[in-house]
Amino acid sequence: MATDAADQTSTISGVHHAAFRCRDADQTIWFYRDVLGLADPTGIVVEERPGSGASDPYLHVFFRMGNGEYIAFFDAPSSAEGDWFLPKDGFDMHFAFEVASEEELEAMKVRLQDSGFPVGGPLDHGFVRSIYTYDPNGIQIELTRRVDSHDEILAHEQSSFEETLATWRKRTRSQKLEKFGAEALTYPGGDG
Template sequence: MSETAPHPVKLSGVHHAAYRCKDAKETVEWYGEVLGMDYTTAFAEDHVPSTGEYDPYMHVFLDAGNGNILAFFELPNQKDMGRDENTPQWVQHLAFKVDSEDELLAAKEHVESLGIDVLGPTHHGIFKSIYFFDPNGHRVELATDIGTHEQYAELKRVAPMMLEEWSQTKKAPRHADWLHELARQEHAAK
């Protein structure tokens, strides 16, 4: 048995994830008020450093906790912001973790108190989520893990089989139907 060489890329986390916004100031204020994110850094340039092209921008950075940074670009000289019309709105989203179901419910109450429509909590078997939209049209999810170590281990075990079956059939594999049963049981108990 031969040993495999270590992968040459050594990741140590996500430095930041960047999205477009309509208005940098409004976005910073919204994420501060709604999610308590600390505004940490801004870069503003007239020329894009990587390409040299003229395209003024404001690039803002927000602390999402635990060393995770969410960033936005305001691009005033570009066409108005849109979205991929061929992808349903629920697909592309920003998901943030909260530590408990109580915190998830408190977050829902806070977000709704600001006049924002919230969907959920939705039970996904091993986590629960709420959903709403930011002022740029980005869907935001807050989620809390509720699964056991054994459930997460089982999902990791069946993941390669599920991907292979999906790749061949483009139909939902049934390897983790127990997740749906957990959600159904909780819903029936209410």
């Protein structure tokens, strides 16, 4: 359902943090602070799982990025499963950090490689150029920079997105119905 731009107001002003599970806080701090160069972290120990009251002690670690937003991690060994830390498909989970220039992107690639991490790219996605690696927790990490025409490209794509979405829906609907069932695809205002 399309809405007019004038109706698109939100009280959401940005991302405070995106949070993921980590295998070990020390290893995660080494990667994000010492390899990627994020600021020194902060964190809190919490004794109960939020909302449930169940005992599940964890350390919640926060790394502040240059724009004031955070990436955060839960070091919760009592509820962790080893298989969770295997590399995840980038379609299932990845985090894209932004750098300001091609030089910074290249410097990050060298920095990662010098720390023993394999790096893919840079790949040109049209509106951004990106490199890819995995952190020690199996999370795909993308480092990306906007091309000069980034905003114009996305504005152009937005102007025809309803048509793009309708074409995509038609192309994939039967596959999704077969795979997931109509009930799983139902939402208010949707045709299920």
